[in-house]
Amino acid sequence: MADTMHAAAHAADHGHHSATGLSNNKLAMWLFLGSECLLFGGLISTYMLYRGRVSDGPHPSQVYDIPFTSVSSFVLLMSSLTMVLAVTSAQRNDDSKTNLWLTVTALLGATFIGGQVYEFTTFYREGMGFTTSLFTSSFYTLTGFHGVHVSVGVILLLATVGIIKRNKVTGNKAESVELVGLYWHFVDIVWIVIFTLVYLIPA
Amino acid sequence: MDTATAETQGEAHDEKHEHMSDAGYIRIALILAAITALEVSTYYIDFGPFFMPSLMIMMVAKFVMVVSYFMHLKFDNKVFSFLFYTGLALALFVYIVALATFKFFLQ
Numbered sequence: 001m002a003d004t005m006h007a008a009a010h011a012a013d014h015g016h017h018s019a020t021g022l023s024n025n026k027l028a029m030w031l032f033l034g035s036e037c038l039l040f041g042g043l044i045s046t047y048m049l050y051r052g053r054v055s056d057g058p059h060p061s062q063v064y065d066i067p068f069t070s071v072s073s074f075v076l077l078m079s080s081l082t083m084v085l086a087v088t089s090a091q092r093n094d095d096s097k098t099n100l101w102l103t104v105t106a107l108l109g110a111t112f113i114g115g116q117v118y119e120f121t122t123f124y125r126e127g128m129g130f131t132t133s134l135f136t137s138s139f140y141t142l143t144g145f146h147g148v149h150v151s152v153g154v155i156l157l158l159a160t161v162g163i164i165k166r167n168k169v170t171g172n173k174a175e176s177v178e179l180v181g182l183y184w185h186f187v188d189i190v191w192i193v194i195f196t197l198v199y200l201i202p203a
Numbered sequence: 204m205d206t207a208t209a210e211t212q213g214e215a216h217d218e219k220h221e222h223m224s225d226a227g228y229i230r231i232a233l234i235l236a237a238i239t240a241l242e243v244s245t246y247y248i249d250f251g252p253f254f255m256p257s258l259m260i261m262m263v264a265k266f267v268m269v270v271s272y273f274m275h276l277k278f279d280n281k282v283f284s285f286l287f288y289t290g291l292a293l294a295l296f297v298y299i300v301a302l303a304t305f306k307f308f309l310q
Contacts, residue, residue: 031290034291040294041297041298045298049305049307077232080235081231085225088222185273189269200242200258
């Protein structure tokens with residue numbers, strides 16, 4: 001009886017677990033991220049196929065601002081560091097530091113999105129509309145989808161800060177932060193691939 | 204729920220505590236920043252025939268470092284690695300075949 005009560009308390013403390021002893025939430029998140037590889041794989045392949053198809057408008061090498069995009073990439077990369085620091089703070093049950101690092105991560109993510117909006121605006125003014133060529137359509141679709149993922153990540157981060165502040169986390173708090181972190185790191189690794197294949201390798 | 208299951212859960216949970224220290228994560232971030240700087244340098248410096256291979260190696264190195272250390276796959280249960288890398292491998296296979304169909308690699 002005592003063992004059963006201890007196990008039930010343990011399960012309540014650490015969230016629901018599958019028969020393997022692994023968290024169902026983490027299993028679901030990793031499965032989701034695995035499926036996201038297929039989504040971004042399709043978008044990246046389409047861009048690779050169409051990046052040389054410039055019937056009208058500027059060529060990729062004429063519009064890309066490598067120093068600017070390098071700074072954006074650095075900002076997103078550093079947001080992965082602040083995210084992992086938020087996860088370790090949550091595992092130490094340090095709510096104030098968890099919220100601090102989550103907020104910093106959200107700010108870095110918002111900075112990246114601001115940079116992307118600026119980049120898109122500049123490109124549009126230089127005659128690079130969504131339907132100008134196959135290159136521009138595939139470019140905006142790929143980077144736009146990634147930008148939407150980052151925006152969703154920023155919303156998740158801020159929502160997590162609000163939930164922790166109000167002490168409304170149900171289940172394991174550290175695991176909740178870790179799940180948001182997994183999503184955030186995923187958008188970072190997608191950008192690592194996009195930055196190299198789209199910006200650094202000339203068409 | 205029996206005691207054995209509860210112990211298994213405890214073991215699974217305990218794996219989380221094998222993570223690195225904050226200083227270790229900062230070291231990884233510095234290495235990632237340095238690799239990014241090297242990547243950007245390939246845009247300005249002519250690496251000749253090493254241009255493409257070096258960029259690919261640096262991209263894969265950054266990818267694996269983030270997944271292994273920041274996403275904790277190196278320390279977590281292998282089932283998580285299996286789920287993620289299976290999706291990644293499937294994506295790579297499907298889209299390499301798709302690109303080959305369009306003769307992308309012959310261009």
